[in-house]
Amino acid sequence: MALETSAPEIADVEAYMRALGERARDASRMLARATTAQKNRALHAMAEALDAARETLETANRRDLEAGRANGLDEALLDRLALTPARIDSMIEGLRQVAALPDPVGEIRDMRYLPSGIQVGKMRVALGVVGIVYESRPNVTVDAASLCLKSGNATILRGGSEAIQSNRAIADCIRQGLAAADLDAACVQVVATTDRAAVGALIAMPEYVDVIVPRGGKGLIERISRDARVPVIKHLDGVCHVYVDRAADDAKAVAIADNAKTQRYSPCNTMETLLVHVDAAPRVLPELARLYASKGVELRACERARAWLADAVAATEDDWHAEYLAPILAVRVVDSLEEAIAHINTYGSHHTDAIVTESVTDARRFLAEVDSSSVMVNASTRFADGFEYGLGAEIGISTDKLHARGPVGLEGLTSEKYIVYGDGHVRS
Amino acid sequence: MALETSAPEIADVEAYMRALGERARDASRMLARATTAQKNRALHAMAEALDAARETLETANRRDLEAGRANGLDEALLDRLALTPARIDSMIEGLRQVAALPDPVGEIRDMRYLPSGIQVGKMRVALGVVGIVYESRPNVTVDAASLCLKSGNATILRGGSEAIQSNRAIADCIRQGLAAADLDAACVQVVATTDRAAVGALIAMPEYVDVIVPRGGKGLIERISRDARVPVIKHLDGVCHVYVDRAADDAKAVAIADNAKTQRYSPCNTMETLLVHVDAAPRVLPELARLYASKGVELRACERARAWLADAVAATEDDWHAEYLAPILAVRVVDSLEEAIAHINTYGSHHTDAIVTESVTDARRFLAEVDSSSVMVNASTRFADGFEYGLGAEIGISTDKLHARGPVGLEGLTSEKYIVYGDGHVRS
Numbered sequence: 142m143a144l145e146t147s148a149p150e151i152a153d154v155e156a157y158m159r160a161l162g163e164r165a166r167d168a169s170r171m172l173a174r175a176t177t178a179q180k181n182r183a184l185h186a187m188a189e190a191l192d193a194a195r196e197t198l199e200t201a202n203r204r205d206l207e208a209g210r211a212n213g214l215d216e217a218l219l220d221r222l223a224l225t226p227a228r229i230d231s232m233i234e235g236l237r238q239v240a241a242l243p244d245p246v247g248e249i250r251d252m253r254y255l256p257s258g259i260q261v262g263k264m265r266v267a268l269g270v271v272g273i274v275y276e277s278r279p280n281v282t283v284d285a286a287s288l289c290l291k292s293g294n295a296t297i298l299r300g301g302s303e304a305i306q307s308n309r310a311i312a313d314c315i316r317q318g319l320a321a322a323d324l325d326a327a328c329v330q331v332v333a334t335t336d337r338a339a340v341g342a343l344i345a346m347p348e349y350v351d352v353i354v355p356r357g358g359k360g361l362i363e364r365i366s367r368d369a370r371v372p373v374i375k376h377l378d379g380v381c382h383v384y385v386d387r388a389a390d391d392a393k394a395v396a397i398a399d400n401a402k403t404q405r406y407s408p409c410n411t412m413e414t415l416l417v418h419v420d421a422a423p424r425v426l427p428e429l430a431r432l433y434a435s436k437g438v439e440l441r442a443c444e445r446a447r448a449w450l451a452d453a454v455a456a457t458e459d460d461w462h463a464e465y466l467a468p469i470l471a472v473r474v475v476d477s478l479e480e481a482i483a484h485i486n487t488y489g490s491h492h493t494d495a496i497v498t499e500s501v502t503d504a505r506r507f508l509a510e511v512d513s514s515s516v517m518v519n520a521s522t523r524f525a526d527g528f529e530y531g532l533g534a535e536i537g538i539s540t541d542k543l544h545a546r547g548p549v550g551l552e553g554l555t556s557e558k559y560i561v562y563g564d565g566h567v568r569s
Numbered sequence: 570m571a572l573e574t575s576a577p578e579i580a581d582v583e584a585y586m587r588a589l590g591e592r593a594r595d596a597s598r599m600l601a602r603a604t605t606a607q608k609n610r611a612l613h614a615m616a617e618a619l620d621a622a623r624e625t626l627e628t629a630n631r632r633d634l635e636a637g638r639a640n641g642l643d644e645a646l647l648d649r650l651a652l653t654p655a656r657i658d659s660m661i662e663g664l665r666q667v668a669a670l671p672d673p674v675g676e677i678r679d680m681r682y683l684p685s686g687i688q689v690g691k692m693r694v695a696l697g698v699v700g701i702v703y704e705s706r707p708n709v710t711v712d713a714a715s716l717c718l719k720s721g722n723a724t725i726l727r728g729g730s731e732a733i734q735s736n737r738a739i740a741d742c743i744r745q746g747l748a749a750a751d752l753d754a755a756c757v758q759v760v761a762t763t764d765r766a767a768v769g770a771l772i773a774m775p776e777y778v779d780v781i782v783p784r785g786g787k788g789l790i791e792r793i794s795r796d797a798r799v800p801v802i803k804h805l806d807g808v809c810h811v812y813v814d815r816a817a818d819d820a821k822a823v824a825i826a827d828n829a830k831t832q833r834y835s836p837c838n839t840m841e842t843l844l845v846h847v848d849a850a851p852r853v854l855p856e857l858a859r860l861y862a863s864k865g866v867e868l869r870a871c872e873r874a875r876a877w878l879a880d881a882v883a884a885t886e887d888d889w890h891a892e893y894l895a896p897i898l899a900v901r902v903v904d905s906l907e908e909a910i911a912h913i914n915t916y917g918s919h920h921t922d923a924i925v926t927e928s929v930t931d932a933r934r935f936l937a938e939v940d941s942s943s944v945m946v947n948a949s950t951r952f953a954d955g956f957e958y959g960l961g962a963e964i965g966i967s968t969d970k971l972h973a974r975g976p977v978g979l980e981g982l983t984s985e986k987y988i989v990y991g992d993g994h995v996r997s
Contacts, residue, residue, distance in 0.1 A: 170914060173938050247937060253959070259948050261958050264936065268970050351970050372800070372971045393993030400995030486598060495989075508692065508988050509675060510601050520687050520991025529996070530689050530987065531681070542696050542779050543800045544972040547987040559958065559975040560936050561923075563948025565821030567828035568957070 151334045158342035161297055161330050162349025165270045168327035169295035173267060177244040179322050180291055184240040187287070187318030188233045194314050198224055201310035202279065209303050221277045224307055232283040232311075235534055239287040242533040245551045246293040249560065259566050263557040267293030269351035271554065272343045273536075274299045274365060276357035279307040285354070286315050286329045288536050292554035295328050297350065299343055301357075302335035309333070344369040354549075356537055374545060374553065376538045378464045378490035379409030381522045384481040384507070385425055386498035387418040393519055394425045394497040395432070400521040401495065403436050407466050409538060410493045410515075410525040414461060414471040416481045422449055422474050433470065442472040461488040478503050482510050489513060491540050493525040493547075514540055514547035579762045586770035589725055590777025592755035593698045597723040599753055601695060605672040607750050608719055612668040615715070615746030616661045622742050626652055629738035630707070637731050649705045652735055660711040660739075663962055667715040670961040673979045674721040677988065687994050691985040695721030697779035699982065700771045701964075702727045702793060704785035707735040713782070714743050714757045716964050720982035723756050725778065727771055729785075730763035737761070772797040782977075784965055802973060802981065804966045806892045806918035807837030809950045812909040812935070813853055814926035815846040821947055822853045822925040823860070828949040829923065831864050835894050837966060838921050838943075838953040842889060842899040844909045850877055850902050861898065870900040889916040906931050910938050917941060919968050921953040921975075942968055942975035 151157045172180075191198070202224040209219055245265050252262030271294045273285045282298055289296040300308040312331035319328055332339050344353050344365055353373045355365040366373050383401050385394040401412035417426060426449035433440060440453035441460045447453050450472060460471040461484070475481045485494050495517035496507040504518045515525040525548065527535025532550030539545045545553030579585045600608075619626070630652040637647055673693050680690030699722045701713045710726055717724040728736040740759035747756055760767050772781050772793055781801045783793040794801050811829050813822040829840035845854060854877035861868060868881035869888045875881050878900060888899040889912070903909045913922050923945035924935040932946045943953040953976065955963025960978030967973045973981030 170911075170938070170940075173940070174934070255957065255959050257952065257957060259952055259957070264944075266940070269940070372969070374971075390993065396993055396995050404996055483598075497993075506602070510598070512598075512601070512694070512697070513986065515987040515989060516692075517989040517991065520989050520994045521996050523996040524685065524687055524989060524991075524994070525987070529683065529685060529687070531683050541800070542984050543802075544984075546984055556970050556972075556974055558941065559943040559953070561943060561945040561948050561952060563946065563952075565818065565824055565925075566948045566952070567824050568832055568949050568951040 151336065154334060154336045154338040155342050157334065158332070158339055159346065159349070161332065162270070162346045164327035165295040165297050165330060166349045168325045169267065169269045171325055172290075172293050172295055172328055175293065175324060179324065180244065180293075181240040183290060183318045183322035183324050184236045184287055185318075186321035187283070187315050188236040190314035190317040191229060191233050191236070191283070191311070194310065195226070195229055198229060198307065198310050201306040204306045205304055212303070214303060218277055218303070222279070222304055222307070224279055228280055232280050235284055236287050238533050239291050242291065242551060244291065245555050257566060257568070258563070260562040262560055264560045265555050265557050268554060268556055270295045270297065270349060272297045272299070272350045272353045272371075274340055274343065274353065274355045274357070274361070276301040276361065277304055279304045279311060281356060282308050282311045282331065283315070284534055285536055288534055288551060288554060290328060292551045294554055297330050297332065297343060299332040299340055305335055340365070341368065344371060347371045354536055372544070374537065374539050374549060375541060376409065377540050379411070379492040380413050380462065380464050380488065380490040381410055381492050382414050382416055382485050382489055382494045383412050383522060384416040384475075384485070384494070384496045385418060385421045386478060386481075386496055386500060386503050387420045388500035388503055389418070389421050389425070389497040390499055391421075391424045394421065395428050397495065397497055397519070397521050398425070398429055399432050401523055402433070402438060402470050403468070404521070404523050406468055408523065410522050411466070412470070412522050413463060413465055414473065414488070416473050416475050416484060417446065418478075418481070419445070419474050419476055422446065426450060426472075436468070438468045438470055440470055440472055443474055445474040446472045464490070478506060482507065486510075486512050491542075492538070493517065493522045495520060495522050514538070579764065582762060582764045582766040583770050585762065586760070586767055587774065587777070589758050589760065590698070590774045593723040593725050593758060594777045596753045596755035597695065597697045600718075600721050600723055600756055603721070603752060607752065608672065608721075609668040611718060611746045611750035611752050612664045612715055613746075614749035615711070615743050616664040618742035618745040619657060619661050619664070619711070619739070622738065623654070623657055626657060626735065626738050629734040632734045633732055640731070642731060646705055646731070650707070650732055650735070652707055656708055660708050663712055664715050666961050667719050670719060670979060672719065673983050685994060685996070686991070688990040690988055692988045693983050693985050696982060696984055698723045698725065698777060700725045700727070700778045700781045700799075702768055702771065702781065702783045702785070702789070704729040704789065705732055707732045707739055709784060710736050710739045710759065711743070712962060713964055716962055716979060716982060718756060720979045722982055725758050725760065725771060727760040727768055733763055768793070769796065772799060775799045782964055800972070802965065802967050802977060803969060804837065805968050807839070807920040808841050808890065808892050808916065808918040809838055809920055810842050810844055810913050810917055810922040811840050811950060812844040812903075812913070812922070812924045813846060813849045814906060814909075814924055814928060814931050815848045816928035816931055817846070817849050817853070817925040818927055819849075819852045822849065823856050825923065825925050825947070825949050826853070826857055827860050829951055830861070830866060830898050831896070832949070832951050834896055836951065838950050839894070840898070840950050841891060841893055842901065842916070844901050844903050844912060845874065846906075846909070847873070847902050847904055850874065854878060854900075864896065866896045866898055868898055868900055871902055873902040874900045892918070906934060910935065914938075914940050919970075920966070921945065921950045923948060923950050942966070
């Protein structure tokens with residue numbers, strides 16, 4: 142039972158991963174009958190174990206950071222890798238929040254009698270085994286493990302090689318939590334090897350793994366989506382828009398366009414293109430030009446928008462596709478709501494898009510026709526995440542269309558099966 | 570606008586399919602704003618067009634049947650291909666039933682205020698463009714087109730080459746229906762070429778197609794699942810079980826075990842393995858042996874079951890995996906509910922499994938732990954289909970775990986996006 146803490150030199154990575162898979166499949170069957178109380182007990186015990194292991198965690202993390210520096214990791218990566226006391230606090234708090242969420246497993250809905258006399262409804266069930274592939278941030282280990290456990294899924298976690306010591310120390314705490322609740326250690330397994338072949342094996346075992354959730358850079362996600370032989374819940378680009386409608390309230394428009402861009406530049410739900418109705422442009426663009434200039438945001442605008450944006454450079458076709466993740470904003474003036482919707486559906490990434498309007502008609506149309514995982518009226522795109530939506534936590538934000546769209550919490554890690562009651566009913 | 574009726578000699582199949590895809594994507598945007606009344610008008614007009622075109626349909630179908638006979642198709646295939654007056658009636662009736670179903674698109678649920686003041690909920694939306702790949706049965710053309718249209722999806726239909734004349738005649742009626750409701754002809758497109766490369770192209774255009782639904786033999790489905798670059802909603806095996814519990818009512822057990830096997834042999838929801846608790850075996854197996862013998866069902870049983878089944882041959886490991894689709898049944902005696910559940914989760918195909926029991930405790934445990942798309946108590950597995958479940962129709966039965974499990978109707982052809990209302994809310 143030392144698979145997860147053994148040395149990373151594993152001769153046959155494929156066989157090792159298959160062994161993890163087989164144990165995870167068995168564990169998922171046991172988890173299907175774990176009680177809510179048992180799962181919550183494990184989550185609280187994990188929180189206590191993390192709290193008691195602060196020194197060990199910090200020592201392990203220091204080793205990762207030193208190795209990272211020696212390997213020339215850049216400062217942004219090192220920052221994501223660091224386990225500060227505040228980040229340990231937040232992992233502990235996260236576990237307690239997940240324990241406090243309602244258990245989705247076993248929820249039954251829509252039971253009704255059919256003409257044949259049978260009664261049919263749906264029961265929410267775990268997906269089975271979830272494989273998570275992620276980079277650098279060790280807190281993902283705890284976030285993913287807790288959401289998967291609460292939703293009744295066994296998990297195989299494959300973190301970045303740069304975080305291997307931190308992840309192992311966290312895995313020890315998770316194991317203690319599972320043991321405290323009499324749950325099998327295979328409910329959450331952390332891949333012990335940093336060999337890249339482990340990822341290839343993990344995403345190609347449909348008999349053991351039901352879904353893969355990749356978290357990291359676009360390259361990682363594209364590679365996994367291309368090669369996976371199991372379904373992938375993924376998040377690609379976040380090319381988010383705010384559209385200032387003709388019927389916008391100017392103050393709300395300025396506040397939202399400011400916040401959606403400048404509250405933080407790197408998140409996926411930050412606005413990358415601002416669309417403004419031609420009638421609203423003179424009302425909001427001059428004020429926004431001042432605001433953005435004061436915050437050092439570079440503007441790339443269409444010809445018409447530049448009339449109100451003295452400092453803006455001319456936007457090219459590439460700008461409408463761009464996910465800057467930086468203090469850069471594309472701005473375009475449109476003639477109608479239709480044109481705004483068409484722009485968003487054509488150039489956007491189906492992530493999060495907002496309209497600012499006082500018109501009920503325009504709001505309803507925008508909500509119905511914008512084909513994105515989150516569509517907003519008079520709110521900043523920055524709200525699109527699991528915590529703000531009340532999911533308690535998220536395992537990621539899906540830009541897929543099937544299964545789960547948008548922030549994925551406990552519900553997105555489950556599915557529904559049909560249940561049928563009869564009283565000896567047969568089909569005639 | 571004669572893409573669908575043009576001759577099948579298309580030089581550049583890839584370019585042709587991309588053109589269909591592009592038109593389907595545009596049509597899906599228009600369908601997103603079609604009203605329920607408009608979609609229903611189209612469905613009723615299609616029904617009228619089919620009714621008016623009975624002779625044309627039968628002539629076209631006769632040509633397919635003649636070509637099929639000349640090409641040596643077997644009788645079972647020719648039977649599936651035939652468009653009898655009764656089958657035309659049932660296509661017409663199917664269209665009217667789909668028109669009568671509630672429109673799932675735009676349904677909003679769970680809108681609630683979050684601590685930040687924003688209001689968040691979910692809105693049901695179409696998936697976008699659905700590609701259907703199917704074999705022989707021309708009625709699938711109408712069933713699939715109607716479900717996709719009602720759920721707001723544009724469809725690209727690729728039927729079998731053996732049904733090409735019938736499918737084109739049906740496509741004409743569909744087009745008339747769309748025109749009568751002012752809907753673009755590209756809402757439902759039937760691939761005009763029988764070139765196999767068309768399937769390869771269809772399943773590899775994620776920019777135009779959101780999901781593929783293959784319907785047909787296992788070979789087709791496996792090939793498509795392996796090669797598709799878009800998500801696939803699929804149905805593989807139907808290795809369905811009935812478990813007669815220790816606490817079973819004997820009469821119900823016999824009726825259900827009989828019906829689940831013998832009501833029809835070829836459907837995917839027919840029982841293939843009967844599991845019997847050792848205490849129930851002497852109460853039900855002798856009676857079942859007589860029943861099955863009278864209907865010519867061959868029994869392949871474990872050692873213990875053979876004590877009560879004089880004519881049964883010894884089952885091998887292969888029998889527990891077998892989907893016979895024939896008058897053959899595997900029978901196994903088990904010592905406990907746990908053993909029955911383990912057998913089903915190990916050897917089954919996660920399709921449909923039933924327990925016969927009067928024990929609430931055993932029924933609840935079976936429902937919770939059997940990992941199948943339909944789990945039943947005291948009812949025949951034969952009930953597992955869209956009509957019996959009240960979905961009105963089905964586009965298939967999914968044995969996948971993500972998105973839709975079990976019979977897939979209108980809801981399975983949709984997804985949910987988040988919608989957010991604020992009043993100028995920004996994130997702090």
